[in-house]
Each structure stands twice: as structure tokens, then as C-alpha cells.
Amino acid sequence: MPQTTSSTSPFEDDAPAPDAPVAPAAQSSTDALDSLLDEIDDTIQTNATQFVRSFVQKGGQ
Amino acid sequence: MMLGEIPTPLSVDPARRILGLETEFGLHFDAPNSRPVTPEEVAGHLFHSVVEWGRSSNVFLTNGARLYIDVGAHPEYATAECDSLSQLVAQDKAGERIVHDLVARGEARLAAAGVEGTIYLYKNNTDSAGNSYGCHENYLVRRRADFKAFASVLLPFFVSRQIVTGSGCITRGTEGAHLSFSPRADHMWEGMSSATTRSRPMINTRDEPHANAELYRRMHVIVGDSTMAEPTTRLKMGSTDLLLRILEARLRLPDLALANEMQAIRAIAHDVTGKATVELADGRHLTATDLQESLLETVRSQVDGVIERTDEVDAILDLWERGIHAVREEDPSGVQTELEWAIKFRVLERYRERLGCALDDPRLARLEMAFHDVSPTRGLFNRLQADGLVTRIVSDEDIVAAKTSPPDSTRAALRGRFVTAALESGRDYTVDWVHLKLSGNEPRTVLLKDPFRNVDERVDVLLETLDAQ
Numbered sequence: 001m002p003q004t005t006s007s008t009s010p011f012e013d014d015a016p017a018p019d020a021p022v023a024p025a026a027q028s029s030t031d032a033l034d035s036l037l038d039e040i041d042d043t044i045q046t047n048a049t050q051f052v053r054s055f056v057q058k059g060g061q
Numbered sequence: 062m063m064l065g066e067i068p069t070p071l072s073v074d075p076a077r078r079i080l081g082l083e084t085e086f087g088l089h090f091d092a093p094n095s096r097p098v099t100p101e102e103v104a105g106h107l108f109h110s111v112v113e114w115g116r117s118s119n120v121f122l123t124n125g126a127r128l129y130i131d132v133g134a135h136p137e138y139a140t141a142e143c144d145s146l147s148q149l150v151a152q153d154k155a156g157e158r159i160v161h162d163l164v165a166r167g168e169a170r171l172a173a174a175g176v177e178g179t180i181y182l183y184k185n186n187t188d189s190a191g192n193s194y195g196c197h198e199n200y201l202v203r204r205r206a207d208f209k210a211f212a213s214v215l216l217p218f219f220v221s222r223q224i225v226t227g228s229g230c231i232t233r234g235t236e237g238a239h240l241s242f243s244p245r246a247d248h249m250w251e252g253m254s255s256a257t258t259r260s261r262p263m264i265n266t267r268d269e270p271h272a273n274a275e276l277y278r279r280m281h282v283i284v285g286d287s288t289m290a291e292p293t294t295r296l297k298m299g300s301t302d303l304l305l306r307i308l309e310a311r312l313r314l315p316d317l318a319l320a321n322e323m324q325a326i327r328a329i330a331h332d333v334t335g336k337a338t339v340e341l342a343d344g345r346h347l348t349a350t351d352l353q354e355s356l357l358e359t360v361r362s363q364v365d366g367v368i369e370r371t372d373e374v375d376a377i378l379d380l381w382e383r384g385i386h387a388v389r390e391e392d393p394s395g396v397q398t399e400l401e402w403a404i405k406f407r408v409l410e411r412y413r414e415r416l417g418c419a420l421d422d423p424r425l426a427r428l429e430m431a432f433h434d435v436s437p438t439r440g441l442f443n444r445l446q447a448d449g450l451v452t453r454i455v456s457d458e459d460i461v462a463a464k465t466s467p468p469d470s471t472r473a474a475l476r477g478r479f480v481t482a483a484l485e486s487g488r489d490y491t492v493d494w495v496h497l498k499l500s501g502n503e504p505r506t507v508l509l510k511d512p513f514r515n516v517d518e519r520v521d522v523l524l525e526t527l528d529a530q
Contacts, residue, residue: 027395030411032448037412040431040441044412048092048427053431055089055181056190057100058133 063506065519070511075309076369078302079142079201079471079512080271082153082294084287085135085194086160086435087185090171092178098128098171100134107167107180108138114484121492123465123481125473126152128159129377135194136182146295148468151455153294153308155463157184157435161186164436182362184287186228186244189426193248195261198298200280201272201512203309208278209253210310211308215315217341218304218356219263219284220326221349224335224383226297229402231409231420231429232331238421239331240409242402245286246330252322263322265325271494273510277294280305284326289433289442291454292380292399299377303360303368310367315355318342322503333406335388350389357381360403376454396453404445405432432465474515478524486527497523 090103108130119129125141138156143149164180171178187193205211214294227242241482254262263284270277282301307314318341319325325339329349338346364370384400387393393403396446412428413420434440445451467477477498483490489500497520498506505526507519 014200029450032450033408033411033445036441036444036448036450037415040444044427044431045425050093051091051421052189052423052426052430054091054093055087055183055188056192057088057135057188057194058192 062504063508064522065507066248067508067510068514068517070276071513073513075203076306077144077513078305079144080146080149080298080302081140081142081199082298083137083139083195083199084153084156084184084199085131085137085196087181087183087188088134088136088432089181089183089188089430090176090178091181092176095176095178098176098178103167103171103180104130104136106170107163107172108178109170110163110166111119111400121476121480122159123467123484124152124155124463124466124479125477125480126156126159127155127494133192133194138162141467141476142471143468143473144471144513145468146299147455148461148463148470149289149298150294151320151459151463152468154291154455154460157289158437158460159464161435161437167381181430182435182454183430183433184289184435185429186231186248186287188368193245193261195283196285197246197265197280198285198301200282200301200305201270202278202280202305204270204274204276204278209266212266212280213253213318214308214314215301215304216263216320216322217352218301218314219282220319220322220339221352222300222328223326224349224353225329225381225400226285226288226293226300227330227402228288228293229405231425233421233426237419240333240406240420241330242333243286243326243330245284246326249284249326250323263326272512279361286401287433288401289405290399290401290451292452293401295373295454296377296380296400299373300360300381303363303374304356307360307363312362312363312367314359315348316343317352317355333388333402334391335434348521350385353381353385357385398450404442404451405429406518408432408441408445438530459462468517472509472514475509475517475520479520482524482527488527499523499526 088100088104090098112118112122121127127139129137131137138160140152143152160182167180223243223246230241230244231238232241248261249263250260251262253264253266255267265281265283270279285297320340320342328339330335335348335350338348340346380399383395387396397407399402409425413425431441437443467473478493491498495509496506505523507523
């Protein structure tokens with residue numbers, strides 16, 4: 001079996017594997033989602049249980 | 062007095078179909094410090110401004126649509142007759158804004174009545190106690206003697222389409238919570254019947270065509286989820302329309318009759334990996350992706366045949382295929398700006414990771430409610446869309462226009478003109494899907510039996526009598 005050659009130092013094997021590359025568009029979309037979640041976080045967390053329970057309405061058709 | 066002779070029905074291209082969507086909105090009044098207020102009381106205040114101009118809480122609007130309070134105090138908006146999907150999506154989205162426009166005055170009236178709080182309107186299908194309300198699709202079909210057999214062929218489609226057109230939800234049970242494709246699936250109790258509230262069928266067979274009954278029937282589908290994402294709504298209505306075109310050309314769909322539709326719709330809803338199989342009447346066991354793929358291939362085989370190829374048809378088939386693929390591969394990244402369940406799951410998952418909580422956490426239930434909030438500024442879906450995280454297929458200009466202007470190529474154009482003119486005149490009038498009537502000493506009525514007819518001399522005469530006042 002041929003030896004895989006590498007020009008990098010052997011110590012690099014111990015370094016954490018880099019994250020899988022993320023396409024720029026996907027990254028910016030995730031950033032946009034995260035900043036939106038930042039903005040609504042307070043609203044969502046405030047009295048969530050009470051807020052959810054207070055929405056009860058008999059069914060329609 | 063009935064005005065004039067009823068004109069002969071127009072001869073219509075088979076590819077033209079009247080489509081409509083009816084949406085029941087969830088109505089939530091959040092007022093933690095006030096006395097208890099019933100949904101009926103909130104709905105009454107919400108619709109006060111409607112009653113002021115329309116003298117009723119059950120009105121037709123200048124865009125041809127119907128707006129009213131349905132059973133259970135649900136604000137309901139039914140689009141006017143549309144004959145294209147882009148028109149339908151614009152009219153449907155306009156409804157979200159029309160009901161939202163009632164909120165500020167409703168809150169002010171409640172405050173004046175001593176209850177300070179916030180009104181939320183949700184375009185979703187369940188409240189927090191599990192009560193369900195619907196989104197009903199209407200498709201005008203050519204009358205035939207075997208309607209029930211014709212429609213029942215579509216049941217396997219309606220059972221399995223949720224893997225692409227479902228709105229997605231968290232299902233909470235005694236053993237924790239899980240993601241499901243469709244919040245509506247658990248509330249379906251039979252395949253076809255004429256009942257709605259007591260025993261919800263997927264296809265309602267009540268024969269109310271709102272049109273010339275010798276020529277037409279209305280297929281009334283109540284198994285769908287309400288959807289806010291424009292590409293999802295277009296796919297939901299467009300895929301059904303394409304299958305109907307095949308059936309109306311007297312061609313066959315693959316025989317996918319299910320052994321038990323109720324079991325199948327639930328099994329499919331609760332397995333977002335798409336691996337669950339359902340039993341067919343012939344004993345085969347297939348997944349929802351198998352069923353949908355088979356139907357998609359049948360439609361594809363008829364493009365350039367009974368289905369004329371258009372950019373819109375191509376777009377529908379493309380999204381349908383990518384949706385099936387996303388489920389089969391358990392990789393929603395290819396549809397996460399277009400299919401409602403994928404848009405929603407992405408947000409829920411990201412927020413759940415951030416909180417490090419389980420799926421049954423009440424903050425995620427709160428997030429689901431925020432997602433469906435129709436408020437343009439507060440609603441999470443609308444904010445995702447504003448930030449470019451949801452694909453659009455109609456413009457804001459089209460939606461704003463659709464709030465006041467009817468589709469111009471159907472009967473809705475006549476109704477819209479009449480409502481606008483009658484309101485300006487101050488005369489008493491009544492309108493329904495097939496009648497325009499001026500009340501008073503010399504009542505005059507026009508019967509509009511042809512939903513495709515957008516020009517009618519009798520309506521011109523009726524409007525002239527208004528001008529003459």
C-alpha cells in the first residue's frame with residue numbers, strides 16, 4: 001500500500017479537523033437566521049408557558 | 062326583479078380552472094392582567110370596523126373575496142374565484158393583510174371596554190389545546206356522473222402530499238414531542254363525505270358548485286394545511302390542478318388505493334424520515350415518497366400531452382421533485398426556502414440548539430405561534446421572508462393590489478365592481494357567490510352562474526341604475 005505523502009508536520013494530525021467548508025451563501029443565510037433569532041429571543045422567552053396556554057379556541061370546520 | 066336573460070355559458074379551455082382558498086385564522090387575545098374574555102367577544106370587536114361599512118360581519122370585499130366570522134369565532138377569508146395560481150397566491154396573501162388590518166381598531170375597542178391586551182392572528186391549524194381549524198381548497202371541475210369515483214382516486218395523493226406541502230409542526234404527546242409533516246393530519250376522520258365539523262373528511266362531497274350545476278361541480282378539499290410560503294401554496298394547488306387535468310382528460314392515475322386512509326395519513330405525518338410504509342388495498346407497502354414519486358412521474362409523462370408546458374408547470378414539477386428528494390435523502394437544504402415544513406423545521410432546530418432544550422419545551426411552542434403570526438412586523442414567517450430566507454413568487458405590489466382589486470379574468474371582477482359601486486352609492490345591497498342584488502323599493506338581482514364570465518351586460522345595467530340615483 002503506497003504511503004500517503006504529506007508535506008505538513010506530523011503534529012498537525014493532532015489539531016482538530018477543520019469544520020466542513022460552508023458555502024458563503026449558506027453561511028450568510030445562517031447568519032441572517034441567527035440574528036433574527038437574537039432579535040426575537042426576549043419576546044419568545046418571556047412568559048412562554050402562560051402565553052401558549054392562553055391560546056385556546058374551539059375548532060372551526 | 063331578475064335582470065335580463067342569463068347568458069349561455071362560456072366555452073372554456075380545459076386548462077383554465079377556477080380555484081379558491083378559504084382560510085380560518087387562529088384568534089388569540091393575550092391579556093394576562095385582564096378579566097377573562099371569550100374569543101367571540103374578541104372577534105366582535107375585531108370585526109366592528111367591518112360591520113360599520115358592511116352592516117354585517119359577513120361581507121364580500123371589493124376584491125371579490127368573502128370575509129366573515131366562522132364557527133368558533135375564527136376570522137375566515139375566502140378568496141375570490143381565481144383562474145391562475147399567481148393570482149390565487151396574491152389573493153390568499155392579501156387575506157393575511159386584510160385580517161391584520163383589523164387588529165389595531167379591535168385592540169382599541171377592547172381597551173375602551175376595559176381590557177388591555179394584544180390580538181394575535183395566526184395562519185395555522187391548531188390552538189394550544191389541540192382544537193383544529195382548516196384551510197379549504199376549492200377546485201371547479203366539469204360535472205360527471207362518477208364524481209365520487211373520480212375524486213376518490215385522488216385520496217392517496219391527498220394522504221401523502223403532506224411530505225411536500227405540509228406546514229410542519231411539533232407534535233406533543235405523553236412520550237415527549239416529535240416533528241410531524243402536518244398538523245392537520247391527526248384531525249381527519251374519513252376519506253370522503255358531506256360532513257365537515259363533526260367528522261372531517263379529506264374531500265367534502267357536499268354538492269355546492271356556486272356555478273351552473275349542469276356543467277360544474279366544486280371539489281372541496283379540507284385536508285390541507287394553511288401555508289404562508291408562496292411556493293408551497295402554489296405547489297399545493299398546482300399539483301392538484303395538474304392531476305385533475307389528467308383525470309378530466311379521461312386518463313388514468315396509477316392505482317394507489319390505500320387499505321386505510323386514516324391510518325396512512327397519521328403514519329406519514331409522524332415520520333419525518335419518510336421511511337414509514339403504508340398498506341395499499343392490493344397488499345403492497347409503500348412510503349409516502351414512493352406514492353408521490355409515482356404521481357409526479359404520471360404528471361411528467363403528460364407534459365406536452367394533455368398538460369401544456371409552461372414556466373409555471375415546470376416550476377411546480379421541479380419543486381415537487383426536490384421536495385420528494387429532500388424527504389427521501391433526509392436533507393431539506395434544497396427546499397428550505399420554499400417548502401413550509403422545511404422553513405419551519407430549520408428555524409425550530411436552530412432555536413432548539415441555541416436553547417439546548419427538548420422539543421416539548423414551551424418556548425418552541427411559542428416560536429411556532431410566532432412563526433404563523435400574520436403581523437408583517439412581528440410575525441416570524443414574515444420576518445424570515447423580509448430577510449430573504451423565504452423564496453417569493455408574487456410581489457408585494459401584487460399583494461397590495463389584490464387587497465382591493467379582484468381577479469380581472471373571472472366572475473370576481475363583476476362582484477368587485479358591484480361592491481365598489483354599491484358602497485359608493487350608499488344603497489342597500491346583498492351579495493353572495495352567485496348573486497348581486499340591489500335592495501330597496503325596486504330590488505334588482507343579477508344571477509351569475511358562470512364563474513368564468515368576467516363581462517356581463519346585465520351587471521352594466523345594474524351599475525347604471527346605481528349611477529342614475
